[in-house]
Structures are given as C-alpha cells and as structure tokens.
Amino acid sequence: xxxxxxxxxxxxxxxxxxxxxxKPAIELQEKGDAYYFIADLHxxxxxxxxxxxxxxxxxxxxxxLACGLDPARSVFFRQSDVPTVTELAWILxxxxxxxxxxxxxxxxxxxxxxxxxxxxxFAYPVLMAADILIYDSDLVPVGRDQKQHLExxxxxxxxxxxxxxxxxxxxxxxxxxxxxxxxxxDGSKMSKSxxxxxxxxxxxxxxxxxxxxxxxxxxxxxxxxPVENSxxxxxxxxxxxxxxxxxxxxxxxxxxxGYGDLKKRLFGGIWEFFAGQRARREEILADSGLVNRVLxxxxxxxxxxxxxxxxxVRKAVGL
Ligand code: ADP
Ligand code: TRP
Numbered sequence: 548x549x550x551x552x553x554x555x556x557x558x559x560x561x562x563x564x565x566x567x568x569x570k571p572a573i574e575l576q577e578k579g580d581a582y583y584f585i586a587d588l589h590x591x592x593x594x595x596x597x598x599x600x601x602x603x604x605x606x607x608x609x610x611x612l613a614c615g616l617d618p619a620r621s622v623f624f625r626q627s628d629v630p631t632v633t634e635l636a637w638i639l640x641x642x643x644x645x646x647x648x649x650x651x652x653x654x655x656x657x658x659x660x661x662x663x664x665x666x667x668x669f670a671y672p673v674l675m676a677a678d679i680l681i682y683d684s685d686l687v688p689v690g691r692d693q694k695q696h697l698e699x700x701x702x703x704x705x706x707x708x709x710x711x712x713x714x715x716x717x718x719x720x721x722x723x724x725x726x727x728x729x730x731x732x733d734g735s736k737m738s739k740s741x742x743x744x745x746x747x748x749x750x751x752x753x754x755x756x757x758x759x760x761x762x763x764x765x766x767x768x769x770x771x772x773p774v775e776n777s778x779x780x781x782x783x784x785x786x787x788x789x790x791x792x793x794x795x796x797x798x799x800x801x802x803x804x805g806y807g808d809l810k811k812r813l814f815g816g817i818w819e820f821f822a823g824q825r826a827r828r829e830e831i832l833a834d835s836g837l838v839n840r841v842l843x844x845x846x847x848x849x850x851x852x853x854x855x856x857x858x859x860v861r862k863a864v865g866l
Contacts, residue, residue, distance in 0.1 A: 548579035551684035553586035556603035561744035563729040563737035567690030581621035613828035624845035636677040676700035691727040758814040768805040786820035
C-alpha cells in the first residue's frame with residue numbers, strides 16, 4: 548500500500564499540524580510504503596519571501612524527522628525536486644471542470660481573508676491531485692480541512708480514467724476522527740491563518756505564555772466549568788494519559804480549580820509529551836548535512852516512481 552502526504556512550508560509546526568497530519572502519517576509508516584513531502588510549490592501561493600520559504604522548508608523537514616519520520620522506511624522529499632508533478636498538473640487541468648474548483652472552500656476562505664485571487668491559488672487542488680496521483684497513492688493522511696481536496700483528486704482521476712482508460716488508482720483519505728480538528732487558543736480550529744496556534748518546538752517560556760493565553764470564560768474558581776468546546780480539555784486529551792485526562796475533566800465538572808491551574812497542567816502535559824521529539828531535534832540540528840542528505844536521497848526515489856507513472860500518463864493521453 549502506498550501512503551502519501553504533504554505539508555506546506557508556510558509557517559512553524561503547530562499542535563494542529565502535528566495531531567491532524569504528522570502523527571497519523573508517522574504511525575502509518577508501519578503500514579506500507581510511505582511518501583512524505585514538503586509542499587514548497589503549494590507554499591508559493593502564499594509565501595512571497597524566498598528566504599522565509601527556504602527557512603520554513605528546512606525547519607519543517609527537521610521537525611518532521613524529529614517527530615519520527617524514518618528515512619530508512621519512508622521516502623521524504625521536496626515537492627519541487629520532482630518537476631514532472633507540474634506537467635501532470637497541467638494534463639489534469641485540461642479535464643478539470645472550472646465548477647469543481649469554484650466549489651472549493653479553501654480558495655473561497657483564502658480570498659475572503661484578503662489573499663489575491665491568483666490562478667495558482669485557484670488551481671491549488673489540481674496540483675495537489677497531481678501530487679497524489681503521480682505516486683499511485685492509495686491512502687492520504689490529512690486533517691479534515693483537506694477532505695474536499697481529496698474528493699477533487701478522485702473526481703479528476705475518474706475523469707481521466709473515463710476519457711483515457713485505466714490510468715490512475717483512486718486514492719482514499721485517511722482522517723482520524725479523534726484529531727480531525729485540533730482547537731486553537733480561541734477555541735476555533737487551530738490555524739496559522741487565525742493566529743491561534745501553539746508551536747510545538749517553541750522555547751519553554753514562549754510555550755508557557757501561549758498556553759496561559761488560552762481564552763477562557765469568567766467562571767469563578769469554585770464553580771464547575773463548561774467542558775463542551777473547552778480548548779484546555781480538548782488539547783489536554785491529546786497529550787495526557789487517560790487517567791490524567793479524567794482527573795482534569797472531573798476538576799472541570801466539580802469546580803474548585805481555577806483556569807490558571809488547569810492551563811499550567813496543560814502546559815506541563817504538552818512540554819512532557821514532546822520531550823523525546825525535542826531531544827531528537829537537537830541531534831538532527833547538530834548534524835548539519837543530515838536534512839539535505841535525506842531530502843536529496845528521497846528526491847531520487849520519488850523521481851523514479853513519478854517517472855514510471857508519467858510514462859504511463861503521456862502514453863495514455865497521446866504525448
Ligand atoms: P494551517 O491551517 O495552520 O495553515 P495547514 O493548512 O498548513 O495548516 O495544514 C497542514 C496539515 O495539518 C493539513 O493536513 C491539515 O489538515 C492539518 N491541520 C492543520 N490544522 C489542523 C487542526 N487544527 N486540526 C487538525 N488538523 C490540522
Ligand atoms: N494542501 C495540503 C495542506 O495545505 C498540503 C498538500 C499538498 C498535500 N499536496 C498534498 C497533502 C498531497 C496531502 C497530499 O495541508
């Protein structure tokens with residue numbers, strides 16, 4: 548089974564990215580042949596600073612490795628190191644109905660937030676379909692916000708297969724319901740775009756300040772506190788043991804413990820959860836050539852697989 552996912556180097560890794568996409572992707576490495584990449588071509592739709600794009604890409608690669616991506620098991624590469632993916636995106640775009648892209652939430656959300664309505668932003672799902680189809684992927688682990696893009700990918704693959712015969716496998720999304728939407732500091736979905744993120748590798752004082760800044764209501768210390776939609780509880784569930792989680796939940800239900808104390812406990816949980824990853828990250832950073840070695844090797848393997856599929860596609864469409 549081929550498993551594939553990508554993540555854009557458009558910011559710093561946060562808890563939403565980790566629990567929504569990275570952790571499931573890392574766990575799936577055991578289940579098949581995994582291909583994971585840094586989606587730098589996609590990030591060009593929003594990042595216009597070349598130095599920032601490079602820095603984010605490098606940091607994201609370090610973080611992914613620190614979190615457990617095993618390059619001996621999985622192929623890890625930069626999207627732009629396989630330029631044929633843009634050729635496939637063009638071929639796919641020739642059968643993609645405008646209406647299919649017009650319905651995509653992500654384009655509507657991004658333009659509503661003030662991003663320029665560029666062709667790249669509009670055609671983003673077509674490039675994503677190419678990413679997935681060019682490696683004959685079976686399973687794509689992502690957070691729930693990417694579900695629609697997987698539907699678009701399947702629609703495009705079906706269209707190509709209808710016109711040209713059996714060219715593509717139909718990929719399935721893998722969305723873990725327990726971490727489909729990780730809440731942010733303000734209770735809405737954690738996202739760079741909402742400025743409500745908790746960065747997992749932030750220094751201790753910065754992380755603590757972030758967690759202490761989680762928005763709460765004005766329930767007095769002694770009163771029971773609402774558990775529905777609580778970011779504190781929602782996040783604690785991800786990092787704490789079952790019994791620690793239950794004990795915090797009963798403190799919410801019974802009252803007597805203030806939000807400040809609950810947040811301190813949450814901070815402790817997050818800090819401890821990532822201790823191993825932080826140590827591994829330091830080791831990776833100390834080996835200056837490691838990341839480039841891994842990504843360069845990954846690129847060679849990724850190109851090999853992509854080239855095979857592209858030979859099949861070119862033949863099928865008549866090029
Ligand atoms: P952001 O919303 O911060 O810009 P991205 O769109 O770059 O994050 O998301 C990268 C990956 O992380 C995607 O697979 C996405 O589904 C997942 N992801 C991001 N935020 C969350 C969240 N709050 N909950 C679950 N998954 C998330
Ligand atoms: N669009 C994805 C995101 O914003 C990143 C991505 C690009 C991706 N290509 C992909 C994810 C292919 C899975 C498969 O998170």
